[in-house]
């Protein structure tokens with residue numbers, strides 16, 4: 001496959017290849033700081049039609065660390081405001097000699113549409129509520145580096161499952177690598193159909209905490225809620241927020257992940273976000289390695 005559109009259709013072997021290559025890039029780039037030349041002559045375009053801090057910046061740095069040139073495109077300030085379509089915009093950028101396109105869009109399936117129209121390889125950097133494959137890959141790399149394995153671990157994905165592309169990609173990836181996955185959140189934010197993906201569902205975080213090795217605290221996506229948010233933010237923080245009391249009731253080595261951006265005081269308290277169980281900034285650093293691995297593998301498929 002010359003595109004990376006999601007983890008749903010990747011095999012366990014393909015996922016393991018990406019994680020292994022990311023580990024190799026950690027060594028080759030001396031922790032991500034040394035510049036390589038393996039993608040000299042490759043052009044990577046970051047097409048972001050939705051806001052981003054982590055994903056956009058780390059794709060940009062990852063491409064440059066490998067020697068590629070980068071083009072950054074943001075919807076705001078572009079000719080989209082003059083009526084140019086999404087596909088025409090991408091075709092226009094591609095015509096400037098682009099080999100790989102990284103696309104984020106609020107509409108599920110938008111990168112898949114580009115994959116049908118472009119000759120360039122397409123990487124999904126988050127499409128609406130559908131998938132965010134590189135986020136799940138960096139989450140899995142962080143778990144594997146910290147706990148030595150994924151197989152046999154119990155991972156809880158906590159919070160706004162309904163709107164979470166990060167949850168969906170993590171579910172596909174973690175199950176393929178042999179983890180047990182529990183999704184946990186208020187009934188309003190956990191779709192009933194989620195069990196069809198092979199996960200367990202829990203509505204009480206305190207009941208499952210003693211069993212779990214990792215919690216991934218999903219951001220409450222206020223911008224995607226329709227109507228009033230229920231439960232209230234205060235109720236949500238009380239029932240599902242990770243705080244010091246919950247850390248003390250969990251397994252000793254509990255790993256606390258969060259894809260970010262975090263709502264401090266909602267999904268987790270500052271005490272937890274900045275505490276010894278948190279690997280949030282490790283996730284960000286690993287994002288660079290995962291994106292290097294994905295860019296490298298797809299550039300080679302594109303004949304670079």
Ligand code: CP
Pocket residue numbers: 051052053054055056126135259260261
């Ligand atoms: N986790 C994540 O995708 O963050 P950004 O929206 O800042 O890229």
